[in-house]
Amino acid sequence: MNAFVERVRARIEQWNPPQEQKDRLRRIAFVAYTVLATLFFIWLFLPREAILAAVTAKVSAAAGRNVTAKDVSLSGLSGVTLEGLSVERDSGPAIEVDEQSIRVGLLSALIGRTNLWSRSEVGEGWMEAEFKRSKDRIRFEAALEAFDLTRLLAAPAKDKFGLEGKAKGKLFYETPGTESSALNAVLDRLKDPSGATGEVKLTLQEGVVQGINLGAIPVPPIHFTEVRADMAVKEGRLEITSFEVRGGDADIDAGGFINLRTPLLTSPINIKLKVTPYGEFKQKYAIAFTQLRSEPGGSYAATIQGSLGAPQVGR
Numbered sequence: 001m002n003a004f005v006e007r008v009r010a011r012i013e014q015w016n017p018p019q020e021q022k023d024r025l026r027r028i029a030f031v032a033y034t035v036l037a038t039l040f041f042i043w044l045f046l047p048r049e050a051i052l053a054a055v056t057a058k059v060s061a062a063a064g065r066n067v068t069a070k071d072v073s074l075s076g077l078s079g080v081t082l083e084g085l086s087v088e089r090d091s092g093p094a095i096e097v098d099e100q101s102i103r104v105g106l107l108s109a110l111i112g113r114t115n116l117w118s119r120s121e122v123g124e125g126w127m128e129a130e131f132k133r134s135k136d137r138i139r140f141e142a143a144l145e146a147f148d149l150t151r152l153l154a155a156p157a158k159d160k161f162g163l164e165g166k167a168k169g170k171l172f173y174e175t176p177g178t179e180s181s182a183l184n185a186v187l188d189r190l191k192d193p194s195g196a197t198g199e200v201k202l203t204l205q206e207g208v209v210q211g212i213n214l215g216a217i218p219v220p221p222i223h224f225t226e227v228r229a230d231m232a233v234k235e236g237r238l239e240i241t242s243f244e245v246r247g248g249d250a251d252i253d254a255g256g257f258i259n260l261r262t263p264l265l266t267s268p269i270n271i272k273l274k275v276t277p278y279g280e281f282k283q284k285y286a287i288a289f290t291q292l293r294s295e296p297g298g299s300y301a302a303t304i305q306g307s308l309g310a311p312q313v314g315r
Contacts, residue, residue, distance in 0.1 A: 052072040056068055067087050083098070098121045149167055171201070172198055175196045192262055204226065275292065
């Protein structure tokens with residue numbers, strides 16, 4: 001053990017980088033010390049009400065809408081936890097999160113990178129997410145467990161999109177990076193599907209989806225017991241390996257692809273759809289099913305083409 005320590009000490013004493021590198025390391029160390037000292041002072045002396053007001057104001061500005069919270073606490077020197085988080089929407093109920101924790105990679109920020117970690121708790125479920133940005137790549141990944149989407153994606157009105165249910169699974173999305181860390185630059189890069197890769201493996205339990213239109217055909221609200229989605233993004237193309245809806249009003253199977261474009265609504269689509277409706281749902285929307293191709297066993301099929309913004313349903 002002593003021999004190992006002596007070797008490490010000798011290496012440190014022999015280390016003699018160029019003066020330019022020494023100066024850069026000194027600048028980084030000085031900035032790191034200043035940031036940590038400032039955070040430590042805030043952590044010790046700033047009133048909680050002042051921290052809450054400052055954090056919610058910053059988050060509101062970034063989100064572009066009013067954000068409030070009931071309480072705030074600092075997690076170490078690089079994190080914050082908000083309790084009773086509420087985010088206003090343009091219409092309908094606000095997005096409600098019981099507890100939201102955010103942690104920032106300080107050392108990464110000093111060298112021009114962005115590393116963010118977050119954990120959102122809603123009811124008994126949670127979602128953990130990680131976001132990384134550098135000049136080489138931007139990556140987002142998340143894991144969910146019994147995460148209730150109702151308070152996040154509930155429909156603001158009867159004719160608007162809404163998704164309810166508890167989600168479980170994993171997803172990631174990665175694109176080439178950007179030199180700028182400005183929010184608009186990062187968002188613009190994320191919207192560009194060229195060079196993007198990703199994967200979605202999700203399960204939804206006991207919920208409803210509504211507010212979807214297939215061209216001129218409005219899709220009625222569909223209640224389900226389970227939804228399974230398996231999709232992947234590669235070379236600007238979203239492959240829908242399988243999409244299954246089971247129980248409730250209907251069984252639905254879909255597969256195909258979307259050639260991702262910018263703007264997203266112009267993306268060409270080619271999806272094969274099979275629907276097996278049941279009971280009252282089948283009777284209530286019998287006229288709508290006449291627009292689809294009748295299949296054995298009481299099922300209906302269609303091919304959806306066109307674009308995301310103007311889908312065309314063909315038999």
